[in-house]
Amino acid sequence: MDLLKQIVERAKAHKQRIVLPEAEEERTLKAADKVLADDIAEIILIGNPENIHRLANEWNLKNIDKATIVDPMNNPKSEEYAKLLAELRKSKGMTIEKARELVKNNLYLGCMIIKTEGADGQISGALSTTGDTLRPALQIIKCEPGITCVSGAMLVLTHEQQYGENGIVVMGDVAVTPNPTADQLAQIAYTTAETAKSVAGFQDPHIAILSFSTKGSATDAKDKTTGKSAYIIDKVIEATKLAKERYPQLKLDGELQADAALDPIVAKKKAPESDIAGKANVLIVPNLEVGNIGYKLIQRLGGATAIGPILQGIARPVNDLSRGCSVEDIYYMVAITACQAQDAKKKV
Incomplete structure (x- = not known):
């Protein structure tokens, strides 16, 4: 497993901001705690802050306070994100009303944070399908230049x-x-x-x-x-x-x-x-x-x-987990996503 150790060390060397939009899910929150304890990445958790803190206390997680928590139902940037999403998708018939609803969706919200340079990558899939993970990424972040195939x-x-x-x-x-x-x-x-x-x-x-x-x-x-x-x-x-x-x-x-x-x-x-x-x-x-x-x-x-699998071809890394993933799987995927984010920044 030396490669995994090397990946973790590369992630630590230039810390990236990784969004975990399924933050109220047990394996995800436990993995976030371990990532923060080991100082591998900065973590943005999307979910209800009260629930996240309650679960962290219940599971004896000591490092969750180091994360940034974004509440999708009470987000001061919601209107900003909605206007941008409506503009990005207007050719597809997106209305501002629909956009306002979508930016309350954790997966869409995470991609909007990345789009506005508030984060460098996202990981989901412990609760979501691959389609649900990819859809907002392709609509908002899109493929890297010259690539049409994820x-x-x-x-x-x-x-x-x-x-x-x-x-x-x-x-x-x-x-x-x-x-x-x-x-x-x-x-x-x-x-x-x-x-x-x-x-x-x-x-x-x-x-x-x-x-x-x-x-x-x-x-x-x-x-x-x-x-x-x-x-x-x-x-x-x-x-x-x-x-x-x-x-x-x-x-x-x-x-x-x-x-x-x-x-x-x-x-x-x-x-x-x-x-x-x-x-x-x-x-x-x-x-x-x-x-x-x-x-x-x-x-x-x-x-x-x-x-893996490690998704590739998206302008900023968005990775998909198996719904049967372990805490360790999510932990290492954070490090992998961070390494991809480091590389993506070199191409700009």
Whole structure:
């Protein structure tokens, strides 16, 4: 778990302001107390102040007074936020009346705090769905410049030190976009490499866009009716081309099978001309089905630790938790979000 310790230390080095909009939820409040005790981030709690203090006393939490508490039902900035939200969404028919209601919603309020530079990132999901977490983020904070596709990366910590970055690989997308286009896949390659740098601390990401083919070893099946390509391998080839053109600074190659991407001996046989084959530490999968199944197989059969998903592509980090998350999960996600926020500020 050395990587998690490194993430915490990077978060501490340049403290960020992280919003927890589900502040009356037990695991969230306990995680906030631990974050504040360890001085990892500044915490903004959204909820009823009386309830938060009552629960903190009930659970013997000693550090909650260090947090900033925002009451969504009695917020002096509500009208300011409502006017801004109505302006941001006027092309979608947003009225000031509707905006006034939405800024009382904890998830929308958190995103408005970030939009007005009062915070640097947000984490929710202990009580909320992924859709509820993402909707206000995309409506208010929006994607980072040049990106139209939100995705999710997973840090996979294995016991096989010879692969990836001393046994660590970053996989994307494992969480959001079911069947990305070639253009979206190219974007996912870029944003996953950024996550590898900002969160996993990779100095030199080597990105492989994966397929069931290595450099033409297989070809797409043809639709019997139309005669058109099934657009599986071809999508990966096109995504690789787009990514190389759009992000020339990236060390990237495709299409590569997983063994050719990770294993130098296999790489010499299957892709001897590739600078990435056998050295990949960032793996881009062709669709969500492959990503989700893949990391869970590594986790269960290989004994790997999977951390995430870490949402990427949003202009300021907004991360989603599993509703089955633990206090420890939220604690480390605060540190991860803080590292992403540090990196986002460098791009401005």
